[in-house]
Amino acid sequence: MKDKEIDEILKHAAQGPDVLDPMLLAQVAKSIESDMKPVRPLPPTWMLAGGLFLVCAAIAIAGAARAGFYGIEKLSALERALIFPALGMFIWLAAMTWVNEMIPGSRRRAAPGTLLGLGTAGLLAVFAGVFRDYHTEHFVSAGILCLVVGLLHAIPTGLLSWFILRRGFAVDTVGAGLAAGTLAGLAGVTMLEFHCANLEALHVMVWHTAVVVISGAVGAGIGWAVGPRSGTEIRGVRA
Amino acid sequence: MAPVDGAHESVNAGDDWVRPLCRMYSDSNLEVLMARYQQGDLAAATALIHRLSPQLHRFFVVQSACRGDADDLLQETWLRIHKVRHTYRGGEPVLPWLYAIARHIRVDHFRKTLRTTAREQRLDDTPEVPAAVASGSATTMGLEALLAPLPESQREVIEMMKVAGMSLEEVARATSSSVGSVKQKAHRAYQKLRERLSGIGETKGSDGGSS
Numbered sequence: 269m270k271d272k273e274i275d276e277i278l279k280h281a282a283q284g285p286d287v288l289d290p291m292l293l294a295q296v297a298k299s300i301e302s303d304m305k306p307v308r309p310l311p312p313t314w315m316l317a318g319g320l321f322l323v324c325a326a327i328a329i330a331g332a333a334r335a336g337f338y339g340i341e342k343l344s345a346l347e348r349a350l351i352f353p354a355l356g357m358f359i360w361l362a363a364m365t366w367v368n369e370m371i372p373g374s375r376r377r378a379a380p381g382t383l384l385g386l387g388t389a390g391l392l393a394v395f396a397g398v399f400r401d402y403h404t405e406h407f408v409s410a411g412i413l414c415l416v417v418g419l420l421h422a423i424p425t426g427l428l429s430w431f432i433l434r435r436g437f438a439v440d441t442v443g444a445g446l447a448a449g450t451l452a453g454l455a456g457v458t459m460l461e462f463h464c465a466n467l468e469a470l471h472v473m474v475w476h477t478a479v480v481v482i483s484g485a486v487g488a489g490i491g492w493a494v495g496p497r498s499g500t501e502i503r504g505v506r507a
Numbered sequence: 508m509a510p511v512d513g514a515h516e517s518v519n520a521g522d523d524w525v526r527p528l529c530r531m532y533s534d535s536n537l538e539v540l541m542a543r544y545q546q547g548d549l550a551a552a553t554a555l556i557h558r559l560s561p562q563l564h565r566f567f568v569v570q571s572a573c574r575g576d577a578d579d580l581l582q583e584t585w586l587r588i589h590k591v592r593h594t595y596r597g598g599e600p601v602l603p604w605l606y607a608i609a610r611h612i613r614v615d616h617f618r619k620t621l622r623t624t625a626r627e628q629r630l631d632d633t634p635e636v637p638a639a640v641a642s643g644s645a646t647t648m649g650l651e652a653l654l655a656p657l658p659e660s661q662r663e664v665i666e667m668m669k670v671a672g673m674s675l676e677e678v679a680r681a682t683s684s685s686v687g688s689v690k691q692k693a694h695r696a697y698q699k700l701r702e703r704l705s706g707i708g709e710t711k712g713s714d715g716g717s718s
Contacts, residue, residue, distance in 0.1 A: 269701045269704055269705055271697060274697055274700050274701060274704065275669070277653070277704065278650070278653065278665065278669045278700075279669065281649055281650040281652075281653045282565070282650050282669060282670045288560060288561055288564050289578070292560075292578055292581070292582070293556055293557055293560055295582070296556055296560070296581070296582055296585045296586075297552070297553045297556050297557075299582070299585075299586065300552060300585065300586070300589040301549060303589065304547055304549050304552065305547050306545065306546050306547035307545050307547075307592055307593040308593060309545055309593050309594075309595065309596060309597060310593060310594055310596065312596075370594075371594050371596065372591070372594060372603075372604050372607035372608050372611075373599065373600070373602075373603035373604030373605070373606070373607040373680045373681055374680065375676075375679075375680055376679070376680070376683050376684070376685070379683075435593060435594070436594060437591040437594050437608070439607045439608060439610065439611040439683065440611075440683050443683065495615075
């Protein structure tokens, strides 16, 4: 059987009667009538993403200003030129992804999971290329401190970013949560790169990058908790 | 892949008060109607409801719902669309936006249904195959019966492409996936449909030979 024949059968089947009560449509129309007023469409994607980008930059800079710019002072010009543009690019990608997740029917250029994977791998590659000191001192205690500081800066970033996108509607809440968490985590890492003077390669690669991974996972978990399980196969409810 | 409007006509057959509205907007595209809806135009909203409800209803019926459920889901979808109508961007295609919301409502609804029915029935029971599948020929089967054996993800792709007349790109947007993934699902669905329809043809043939 050829595809065209299947097309014809499907077309024929779709033309069969699907009786829809006209009263139902009248009822739907009536139910929205009372609340019919003009609404302001969402701003363009670039504008929303720009707002998210600014929030991330503001939180990272404000946090580092309060704690001290010790990290960026220790970095060479080349190291700064490699780390911060890369972080800026990942933040922009995460912001665009989150905005798209909050607008139904948007074109999905990268799935939030892919974004988190690429962001993490990209950061690891940049850190591995920049930092060559593999000697470690107070690996766990210093690392946990950085992890906590990074996550503490991710929380306000997530909240402020959500405020910017509060008028959006996430049809895939897990994906939206993952994108939001990744963005917030990247703001935390940026703050750490400004502030943390510990330039040991393993410290930066493990603990700084972990901020993004944990923040993304927490975001996805929140999305899972608040929304329907998109993509799950539903069986056993056929009437 | 042209949209199939047969169901739409049957709905409007006994609904005379709607006809002037539909006629008023017959030449307008959905994007214009959505823009007017966002501006608070009730006539545009009503025209959209009457134009798109039949295919949305069919989408819900095909996606494992009974007609009662489909009616509820349709109402719920329009209420949600009304609530989030500001998220539609002018110039973007309307159908992916609409179907993305409809999918969300369906998943949410069935999650709630599963919670309440989990104690009452075994969920791993094989769904009942509609009678038309067993007894009818391929050409007389209803769409629901025809697509019933397909997995949910393939069923929705075929429904959006063949009933709603959406392009691969639009289906990808509506399902938050890539065009490649949609193509793959459609290809697999066609493979299954081919096997199934060939099987029905052979069964009918052998029945005809023996009688």
